[in-house]
Amino acid sequence: MIRKSIFTCIVIAAAAGTSSAQLLKGKLNSKTISAAEKGVQAATFSDADAAKMAKEAVDWMDQHNPVADAKDPYAIRLNKIFGKHKNEDGLTLNYKVYKVVDINAFACADGSIRVFSALMDMMTDEEILAVIGHEIGHVKNHDSRDAMRDALKRSAIADAASSQSGVAAQLTDSQLGALANAMLESKYSRKQESQADDYGYDFLKRNNYNVMAMSSAFKKLESLSTGAKQSNMEKMLSSHPDSGARAKAVEEKAKKDGLYK
Ligand SMILES: [Zn+2]
Structure with missing residues (x-):
């Protein structure tokens, strides 16, 4: 099923350790830069196009990154944690673990959720x-057709992605790599991030999880951002509200709901 929005979100990215693979993103194809200069026409780029492009980019990333197979402990853990939420809030979601050192997770319009093993290493199930x-909040809130259009521009495949029929043209491997790269570098506004935080809080609450897990997750991210890798963090966190402030906002909501612990 096609979703109406495309979403990518950099939670945090850390260049920590060297023992496992780095996330493989695409390289920009300089040969197609001129296409981007023509821009993506709003009239010919629909929500469905955004979802279709997202699926193609995610498929590309699945092919080019180390995906945990069904017997892998990471896949087993994520399945145990998230398997029951595959049909959350009217969405049809699929999920995989990338065994990479980046501390990150993202979700896209087609319902693809990808969680990185390094993030799982530092977080509890909740x-x-x-x-x-x-x-999921970003997907549900339809933050992202514009972000996808922007990603297409930045990945220099604007012409390939839009067509009179409204169906995206076949993209080459290098074009998909460029799109995946641009998608992962998308930035959302602080307001969009705060609203996604609100959605995440409500997701925990309506499923009877401990809402304080959201606060503790942010505190863990904050402790990373003040650590030795700070210079790497700053760029990735620049569009996000301060992790400490986000944790505090969660705590205030929890107090109002009588769920503060
Ligand atoms: Zn976000």
Whole structure:
């Protein structure tokens, strides 16, 4: 089923450790830059196009990153945590783990959720659900057709992505890599992030999880951002509200709901 929005969200990205693979993103194809200069025409780029492009980009990333197979402990853990939420709030979601060192997770318009093993390593089950709930919030809130259009521009495949029929043209491997890269670098406004936080909180609440997991997840991210890797963090966190402030906002909501612990 096609979703109306495309979403990518950088929760946090850390260049921590070297023992496992780095997330493979695409390289920009300089040969197609001229296409981007023509821009993506709003009239020919629909919500359905955005979802279709998202699916193609995610498929590309699945092919080019180390995906945990069904017997992998990470896949087993995510399935146990999230399997029951595959049909959350009217969405049809699919999920996989990328075994990479980046501390991140994202979700897209076609319902694809990807969680990175390094993020799972540092979070409890409920904290992982808090992060995923935030990601689902971006999908549900339809934040992202414009972000996808922007990603297409930045990935220099504007012409390939739009057509008179409204169906995206076949993209080459390098074009898909460029699109995946641009998608992962999308930034949302602080307001969009706060609203996604609200959605994540409500996701935990309506499923009877401990809402405080959202606060503790942010505190863990904050402790990373003040650590040795700060210079790497700053760029990735620049569009996000301060993690400490986000944790505090969750705590205030929890107090009002009588769920503060
Ligand atoms: Zn976000």
